[in-house]
Amino acid sequence: MTTPEATPEATAMPYGTPDTPRVAVRGEAHLEVDPEIARVGITVSARGPDRRTALEDLTRRNNHVLELVKSYGEAVENLETGSFTITPQLTDKGRHEKIRAYHGRVHIQATLTDFTALGELVTRLADLELTRVDGPWWALRRDSPAHREARQQAVREAVQRAREYAGALGAQLAALVELADQGAENAAPAGMPQNPAGRMMRSAGYGGAPAPDAPALDLEPQRQTVYAQVNARFTMTRPEL
Structure with a gap:
């Protein structure tokens, strides 16, 4: 009984x-870079008998609200309505429930690119x-x-690190074998939860006449962290050990 010869791929x-x-x-x-856009959530409410x-x-x-936001023109990149609700408010628990009032809400989101106008608008x-x-x-x-830029910088760092390892052995890089995003080798996506970046300001308007000439809020944009990671494999010349 003969044994089949091993192929080069197998060995x-x-x-x-x-x-x-x-x-x-x-x-x-x-x-660390400056932000490009700012998103603001707006909730409009109403109550009636x-x-x-x-x-x-x-x-x-x-x-x-829509007219006010649109009046800022090109400073507003996007304006969209989210959800709308109208809810009856019942009386206290008893034998006969009755509707006391109705509450309505509309949620709006505005995206701005002009941070100077942002403080005045909010x-x-x-x-x-x-x-x-x-x-x-x-x-x-x-x-x-x-x-x-972050992805390119990550690749350059991978090449530099590999070159340093090869140089420590008296060798040189020969060829790139593989370059992959972190998690790209896995079948399941390695997603990272996205947290809305930046400080959050909350404010609410209540009933009554609006105050004239309300001062614009001074907002300091929070710098954004951009992260990139790659895995790389290279071949190198024979080390001088």
Whole structure:
């Protein structure tokens, strides 16, 4: 009985050979950059003794908020309405439940690129009747050049680290075998939870006439951290041991 000859692929070592060793490294990059956009959440509320009154008040206040935000023109990159609710408020528990009032809410999100206008806008919004303001949440755009720069810097660091390891052995890098994002080798995606970046300011407007010439809020944009990580494998020349 003869034994089949081993093919070169079967005898090849997955981590290199003495004549062609491999070196595996990780490259990382951390950048601190200024934010590009700021998001603000706006909640408009209304309350009325009946459904029609609550809806009319909510519509009026919602239109006022939208007109105010749109008046800032190009400073507003995006404006969208999220959820709308109208809820009956029942009387205290008893044998016969009755509706005392109706509560309505509309949630709006505005994205701004002009941070000077942002401080004035949030102050004017918070000065409106039954209007709540949440934010700002500072962020970068998904296609921000900062992400590309971080990835490129991570690759350069991986090459430099591999070159230093090879040099410590009296060898030189020969070829790139693999370059992968962190987690790209796994079947399951290695997602990182995204936390809305930045300090959050909350404010609410209550009933009554708005104060004239409300001062603009001075906001300091929070710098954003951009992180990139890659895994790289290289072959190198034979070490001089």
